Amino acid sequence: MHLSAILLHLTGATMLLLFAVHMVRTGMENAYGGSLRSMLGAARQGHCKAAAGGTAMAIVLQSSTAVAMLACGFAANGILGVSTGLALLLGADLGSALVVRVLSFDLGWLVPVCLLVGGVLHLKFSARKAREIGRMVLGVGFVLLSLRLIGTATAPLRDGAMLPSIANYLAEDYVTAFLVGALFTWLVHSSVAAILMVATFAGQGLVPLEAAVPLVLGANLGGGLIAFWLSRGMPPAAQRIPVGNLLFRAIASCAALALVETTALPIAALGYGPAGALVNVHVLFNAVLVLAGLPFITVMTRLTGRLLPAVEASTSDDPSQNRVTALDRSVIATPRLALASATRELLRMGEFVEVMVRPVMDLLRAGDSAEIGRVRDIDNAVNQAHTDIKLYLAEVNRGIMTTEEAARSIELTNFAINLEHAGDIVAKNLLVLAEERREKNCRFSSEGWAELIELHTQVVENMHLSLNVLISQDLPSARQLVLEKEKMREMARHTHDRHLRRLQSGTPESIETSGMHIEIARGLKEINSLLVTVAYPILTRSGDLLASRLANPNHS
CATH class of the missing domain: 1.20.58.220 (Phosphate transport system protein phou homolog 2; domain 2)
Structure with missing residues (x-):
């Protein structure tokens, strides 16, 4: 197969993966948006409960970014505090990692089941909630199908010389691999999709663990960049949450990268095969980040408050003062x-x-x-x-x-x-x-x-x-x-x-x-x-x- 045909198949499979993740998130928001907002509001009862709530929300939405934007909206309205929002996002990142863990299993048998059940619900039922549940089930089926297509599309690359050469270079230059992982995740706006792709490449033998681990750590940094980028036009009270989360992830991912590259950690022993080990590294990283980050929530809250000071009262978030009328x-x-x-x-x-x-x-x-x-x-x-x-x-x-x-x-x-x-x-x-x-x-x-x-x-x-x-x-x-x-x-x-x-x-x-x-x-x-x-x-x-x-x- 020519390289152009391989790239075409790979690009199509990648877009299907991104579309599928979006389908699941959209279906969940449309069917249970009110419940999710109530769950987010209930998370204000403490940092540990907020982290647990963020984990649950990210699992059902298959996106920590979606949780981050909900939290920003609540913070912009003065309903959610920065410290609670930071705890919520730490938990959401762990929930997103658990989603990757589940989707990385061999669930090929589930593809036709999801497509059949989801298609019937979405196309044959008139009730809005049933149609949105069908959209979610279809999305899960498309995610699993896209991963199979990525594996099929990249199989011929194992016999070529280009990708192994790039992979070997990234294995030797872990800083570049780290930055590539962060940039790619930000470009596709989905850490779940990015890490699933890296795990698929590792499982195909296209990317060695020496390069894949820095890519995954970079993807964790890129996941924080997405919410930071999407919230850049929001009030300071809303921006502090993704900024604080980005700082947490930057410090943790850089520390983990230094640890991996300076010590001989038995990464391969963390799972059955390179793909399983890689996904487990991702889950372990986010679990440790939650445990290590929660005690420093107050410190990070003060830091983000200094980096993004509140606006003066004359430019407050009161809609009656700041809104621009649409009446032309x-x-x-x-x-x-x-x-x-x-x-x-x-x-x-x-x-x-x-x-x-x-x-x-x-x-x-x-x-x-x-x-x-x-x-x-x-x-x-x-x-x-x-x-x-x-x-x-x-x-x-x-x-x-x-x-x-x-x-x-x-x-x-x-x-x-x-x-x-x-x-x-x-x-x-x-x-x-x-x-x-x-x-x-x-x-x-x-x-x-x-x-x-x-x-x-x-x-x-x-x-x-x-x-x-x-x-x-x-x-x-x-x-x-x-x-x-x-x-x-x-x-x-x-x-x-x-x-x-x-x-x-x-x-x-x-x-x-x-x-x-x-x-x-x-x-x-x-x-x-x-x-x-x-x-x-x-x-x-x-x-x-x-x-x-x-x-x-x-x-x-």
């Missing part, structure tokens, strides 16, 4: 462009509401006055956006518009009103309950709290779907959103009935928080109902929405 007054005379501008601003308004809704359960559980106040202040940005959008659309309506454009303007105005109401429910109801719970120091029953968490998770997931419907105007997504409202109604009825049964049985926590439990459930249900309204105009136009829920609306 230069296109008011062109309704089509003006409506697009209003839609973008409405999306920003929805994102503000999401920032308010997302931490509600954390604030109800253990929020202090400062945290509650920060979230309540965001309601000012929501109210301002609501006013700006209404006035902007009113001015657009004074011009000449088609019937469709006029209808769209009304839809956008109505949804802006509903989003403003959702923000008020958080600020004037749920946050008031959070303050009341903190002052009285009362506790929810474990069963009741789990039910409220489930309701909140559903609301956050539906919020993402509603904002997607706002932009895409997609009919299947609109149908799914209304179906999710029915699911939410059943969940609210279920938690109400179970709560009453707990009151009848005399559960002390349920009696203590009875009014709060009912109010929280009602507030979350009402927020969800307001979000679903974005789907009604789409379903009305398609004829999928009934004019009345009555069995016989004309009966007198």
Whole structure:
């Protein structure tokens, strides 16, 4: 086989691997995004729990970078501290390494199973969660398939002279191998994919362990570079987490490289074959980094604080102060462009509401006055956006518009009103309950709290779907959103009935928080109902929405 054909096959297999890792991560975020955010919020209970939570999240997302970006988002909103975020990322890196360990096993038999099951779920089921689970299963199958294709594509290179020469050079120049591993990982934006490829090369006998170990250590440094690069435009509070993690990984990988090159460590004895030994080195490195890094979290927090000092109050993260409006007054005379501008601003308004809704359960559980106040202040940005959008659309309506454009303007105005109401429910109801719970120091029953968490998770997931419907105007997504409202109604009825049964049985926590439990459930249900309204105009136009829920609306 010619070299060009080998490179073509290898490049295609590599892109399939990157695409497959992305599929798994996207499917998990779409299906369980709210649960992941709740898990991240719960990780604030201590460094060890944060590290454990980061490990679990990285395993399900197959990416420590995805965990890092979630943590940065929470830190930017003032909900997650730097020290907790650093512990979270140390655990996430270990979780990512465990994913590599699992995927490196000989799982060839699993490829057709994953492709069959994932394909059926993704293509034949209409429920959004089932389709996203199918996407994840397909992604796992593609990962395993791509690794087989990489092995097949590189097999002819064993008989050539070029790759062995490069591998031998890297084996002698471990610094270059280390830098190549870091650069390659940053370029492909996936440490999982990079290390799986290096392990595959080592298993094929194309790269000796003397070169593969520095490549893997460099890949660990490159994994830290990815999150650092992606967060470069975020506020300092968010950037400190990936910067601190990068410093941890730089110090640890350089120390490990020096240890490997100056001592005769029995690397080959760590596994069955070069590939297994290499993956075990990767897992061991990250496990040691967690144990060694956790005691120095406070020191690293102070260091990142000095490297990235907080901005002054006048340039704070308050959305009402820093946001740039999407309402373009230069296109008011062109309704089509003006409506697009209003839609973008409405999306920003929805994102503000999401920032308010997302931490509600954390604030109800253990929020202090400062945290509650920060979230309540965001309601000012929501109210301002609501006013700006209404006035902007009113001015657009004074011009000449088609019937469709006029209808769209009304839809956008109505949804802006509903989003403003959702923000008020958080600020004037749920946050008031959070303050009341903190002052009285009362506790929810474990069963009741789990039910409220489930309701909140559903609301956050539906919020993402509603904002997607706002932009895409997609009919299947609109149908799914209304179906999710029915699911939410059943969940609210279920938690109400179970709560009453707990009151009848005399559960002390349920009696203590009875009014709060009912109010929280009602507030979350009402927020969800307001979000679903974005789907009604789409379903009305398609004829999928009934004019009345009555069995016989004309009966007198």
